Amino acid sequence: MAKSDRIPVIMLSVSILGFSFFYLFPFAFSFIYGLVDNPISMRFVGIKNFVDLLHNQYFLLGLKNTAVFMLISIPLNIVLSLTIALIINKLTLYGNIFSLIFLIPLVIPSATTAFFWQNIFSPFGIINKFLHVFGIKGADWLQSEYGMFAMVVIFLWKNIGYNMALYISGLSSIPGQYYECASVEGADGFWKFSQVTIVYLIPTSFLVLIMTFVNSFKVFKEIFILTGEYPHDSLYVLQHYMNNMFMSLNYSKLVSAVYILTVVIIFFVAGMFRIENKASSRLQY
C-alpha cells in the first residue's frame, strides 16, 4: 500500500468497521429469520415467507403506496425546490431571509408539527373551513382516499428547504463566464437555463434525488404520529407494514419485507449512479 493511501484507509476502516458491526452484520444475520416460521420455534420453511409476502395484500398495498408517493413527491419536490432556489438566487434583497424561512421546517420536531397538521387536515380543520366558505363540502383528509395528498403536502413542506439549499449551493458553483459567453452568442433565457443551468446542476440534482429518496421514507414519522399504526389505506406505506410486523412479533415477515425492499432500493440507487456517471462524464468545467 502506498504511504499516501495509509491515512485514508485507516480513517475509512474505523467507519467501515462501525458500519459493518452495527448495520451490515446484523442485516446479514437477520436473513435467517426470513427462512424460519418464527423466531421462537425457528422451524425452517425455505423461501415460504418471501412467497407469502408477495401475496400479502397489505405488503403489496404498502409497496404500491410507497411507490406512488415517491413518484409524485420526488419530482414535485425537485421541481419546486429548484424553482425556489432559482428565484432566491435572483433576489438581490432578502435572499438569505427567504432561504431561512424555507429551512425552518427542517428544525421543527415532527411531534410538534403533528398538532399543526391535525388542525389543517381534521374534519373541523382549516382546509374544510376554507372550503365551506365557498360552499364546498370538505373531507376527513387523513381518513379518506385523499390521504396521499396530505402526505405529499407534509413531505414537501418538510423537505423543500433542504433541497433548495442544495440547489442554491449548486447554482453558485456554476461559473458566471458560461452565462456571459451564452449571452454574447445571443442565447435567450430558456437556452441558458436548459443548456447551462440544468446541465451543470446534474451532480447536484443527483444528490438531491438521492436525498429526496432517502427523506421520502422519513415522512412515515409524521404520518405515524398523525394516524397511528393502522391508517387509512391511502396512507399505508411499507414502514407501517414493517413497524406492525415488529410490534406483532412477526420477525420472519419483517425480515422478508426488508430484504425485498433492499433489493428494490439497490437496483434503483445503482441505476441512478449509472445514469449520473454517464451524464456527469460529459461535463467540463
Next chain:
Amino acid sequence: MKKCLPAIIIALALLTGCNGNTRGNNADAVRQTTVKQINGLISADSNNSKKADGQSNVKEYTKPEMEGEISISAMSEQEFMTIAANRFMAMYPRVKVNINAYRGLAKDAGERPSNEYNTENYRNFLNTKIMTGKAEDIIFTAHLPAKKYVDMGVFEDLSNFLSNSKEINADNYFMNVLEASRDEEGKLYMLPLVCSFQVISFDSRLVSENKSKLDGGLKTINFEDASVFAQQLLSGTGKKNAYLTQGDAAYYLNYILKDKRKQFVDIEQKRTNIDTDKYVEILNQVKNLADKSFFAAKNSIDFYNMEYYFAFRVQQDIQAAFNSLDSSTGDCNALPLSDADGNVYANPNYSIGINSASKNKEMAWEFVKFLLSDEIQSSPSFYGLCVNKKGFEASIVRNLKLFGGDRGNVSKEEYKNLLENWVMQVNAYDNFDPVIYDFFAEENGKFFEGKQSAKETAQILQAKVNKYLNE
C-alpha cells in the same frame, strides 16, 4: 461491485430507519425487583416423576432440582406476587425469584398508568424481550394480545403439567375456570389465578314498580336482553333522574359489542364483518338512546344533592353478589353477564403463562403451582375470588367483611352459595385481543363526538381490524 457498494450502503441506511420500533422501549423503565436470595439446599422430590410435556412430545416430568433462578414479567407488581416469591424462596433457599414489573409496585388498584408506562409501551417492551430470547420464565398475560402470543408460540402448553399435577383437581379447584382458556385442540396456555367475571344487576326500586319481571329461571343474562328489560323499567317509571346505566353511550356500546363480538370479528379465522348495516344500526341505536337522554349528560351527576336511578349496572362478581343480597343497596336480579351465545367469560387479568423459551419450565411450573396453592390463594393480598377452593372460602370471608357483611345483612353461607353458583357458570376465557378493543374504543368514541358518521366508523374499523389480523 464498486458501483453497487454505495447503493447497498444507502439501502441499508434507509432500512435502519424502517425496521425499528417507532416508540421507545423504555428499557430503563423496568423496575427489577429481586425479592431476596437465601442460600441453602433443599433436596428435590425425586419421587414425583410424572409425565409432562414441553411441546407436543410427551416426556417424563420430574420435579426439578430446586436450585437456580426464575423470573416473572408483569405490567405491575402485585402484593401477592411479592409474598409468593418471598415464601417460595424461603421454602427453596437455593431458588431466586425475580419479579420484573414494568410499572413497579401497584400501590393502588385504581391507579391509572402514566403515558410513559402505558400498556402499549409495556407490550413493546415485552415483545423486544421475547424476540431477543430474554423474556421472563413466567408471564402475566394481562394487557397482552394473548392470542397472537399463542400463535407465535410464546407460551408453553400447560396441559401436561396440569394433568401431571394430581393435586390440582375438581375437589380443590374450580377447574371450569382454571381450564377456561383450553383451545379446540385441548391446549392450555394460560391459567387464571382468580375467578373474575362481570355481573349485571337491576335497580330494585324500578323493578318493584314494574309489572313485567325477569324470568326467574335465568342463570346468566346477556347485555342486550338486560338492556331490553332495563328499558322496560325506564318506560314504566315516573321517577325523575332515571337513566339506563351510569356510564355514557360509549360505555353502553362497548358492552353491546362484547355481546356480539363474534359476529363482527372472528379472530380464529382472521375475518371481519364490521362494515355492515348491522354494525351501523347498532351505532345509530345507541346514539338514538343517547339523544333521548337514556344516559345522564356528561358531568351532570350530582349524587350529593339528587337521587338517581340507574335501571341496570355491570359490576364485578364479589361486589355484585353482596349488593344483590343486601336489600339496602338497591340491587336485585343479579346474574353473571354472558355473551349472545350464553358464554360467561373469565377475566384474563390475573392469568399467567410459561414462556416456551424458558430454560426453567419445570421450576416455573413449581412456582405456578405454588401460586395456586392453598397457602398463597388464601392470602389476603388476593383481590377477588380465587380458583383454589380453600382460597375461595377465604376470599368469601374477606370480601364479606370488606363490604360490611359483619353488620349481619348478608350471611356467609348465602354469599358463598351465590358466588359458587355464579363461578360454576364460567365456561369461556376472555382472550379477545386488547388491541382490537382499543380500535373499537377509539373509533366509536369519534362517532359519539360527531367526528365521523356511523358508516364511516364501520368502514374505518373494518379496514383497521382487517389489517391488524391479516398483515
